[in-house]
Amino acid sequence: MSDPADQGFVAALTHQLQTRFLGKPLHFFVTIDSTNTYAARLAREGVSEGAVVIADSQSGGKGRLGRSWISPPGVNLYLSAILRPPVSAAVVPQLNLIAAVAVADTIVQATSLTPAIKWPNDVLVGGKKVCGILAEMQTEAGTLRSVVLGIGVNLNAPLRAFPEELRDKASSLFLAGGQSVDRAAFTTTLLTHLEKLYVLWLEEGFPALRPLWERHAAGMIGKQITVAAPEGMVAGTVLGLDTDGALLLREGERETRRVLAGDVTVVGGYAQGEKS
Numbered sequence: 140m141s142d143p144a145d146q147g148f149v150a151a152l153t154h155q156l157q158t159r160f161l162g163k164p165l166h167f168f169v170t171i172d173s174t175n176t177y178a179a180r181l182a183r184e185g186v187s188e189g190a191v192v193i194a195d196s197q198s199g200g201k202g203r204l205g206r207s208w209i210s211p212p213g214v215n216l217y218l219s220a221i222l223r224p225p226v227s228a229a230v231v232p233q234l235n236l237i238a239a240v241a242v243a244d245t246i247v248q249a250t251s252l253t254p255a256i257k258w259p260n261d262v263l264v265g266g267k268k269v270c271g272i273l274a275e276m277q278t279e280a281g282t283l284r285s286v287v288l289g290i291g292v293n294l295n296a297p298l299r300a301f302p303e304e305l306r307d308k309a310s311s312l313f314l315a316g317g318q319s320v321d322r323a324a325f326t327t328t329l330l331t332h333l334e335k336l337y338v339l340w341l342e343e344g345f346p347a348l349r350p351l352w353e354r355h356a357a358g359m360i361g362k363q364i365t366v367a368a369p370e371g372m373v374a375g376t377v378l379g380l381d382t383d384g385a386l387l388l389r390e391g392e393r394e395t396r397r398v399l400a401g402d403v404t405v406v407g408g409y410a411q412g413e414k415s
């Protein structure tokens with residue numbers, strides 16, 4: 140670690156963190172290809188649940204489906220947590236939703252902004268993406284061994300940090316609210332919320348999380364959306380979440396359809412400043 144700003148961030152984070160297991164230990168890098176890739180390696184090597192990898196910048200930050208995550212230095216949060224939930228691989232996508240709730244709760248606590256969750260893995264502010272989540276699992280002979288839960292949050296990125304083509308779709312908490320966000324305090328709050336929600340999920344299952352998710356996703360409910368799903372394009376009105384986290388859509392007059400994965404577009408977009 141050469142940059143004193145990074146040292147301040149890590150020292151403050153280590154000092155403030157009072158979680159039971161999440162962030163213990165913390166692995167910090169000034170720069171890395173992808174915190175998810177490194178965390179997956181640690182997971183394969185047998186690191187215990189709760190280890191967290193944080194980088195100041197990523198040279199190959201990953202999105203879903205081979206897409207990339209813009210990860211400039213000094214301004215944002217790039218974090219991957221190693222979890223070992225005793226669940227089947229089928230419910231792992233629920234961790235995306237849990238992380239989105241944790242991020243939205245943290246934004247509410249740390250800023251005066253109103254976040255909105257966009258299923259399955261985005262958190263928006265003012266209709267623009269400020270956070271992306273990437274849950275990747277490691278299995279062995281069909282059994283789930285670990286999950287790497289990657290979270291990227293644009294905290295203080297200035298507009299010039301985003302390539303031109305992203306500027307009308309992406310934002311940071313600083314750009315949206317006009318105030319810079321303390322990275323260590325934000326990360327501490329996020330890990331605290333994430334640990335609490337994860338434990339609730341382990342103890343009570345997804346139904347306990349569903350109302351928390353829906354509270355931050357009110358901007359989507361009742362909206363007409365299209366989803367680029369693995370099975371093709373799907374269109375309908377959002378009814379909410381099923382008990383397992385699948386998105387429930389109304390198609391036509393009566394038909395209800397479950398969507399398990401995909402990229403959502405809200406027809407007409409999220410209204411600017413919409414309450415979630």
Ligand code: BT5
Binds near residue numbers: 173
């Ligand atoms: C995601 O993918 O949103 C998941 C992003 C996960 C990033 C974290 S950072 C820590 C950890 N380590 C990693 O390597 N990854 C995780 P997806 O839904 O596929 O969205 C990707 C798309 O979002 C890109 O194709 C761009 O259009 C847009 N995008 C890229 N960088 C962005 C940024 N910094 N802020 C907002 N949008 C961005």
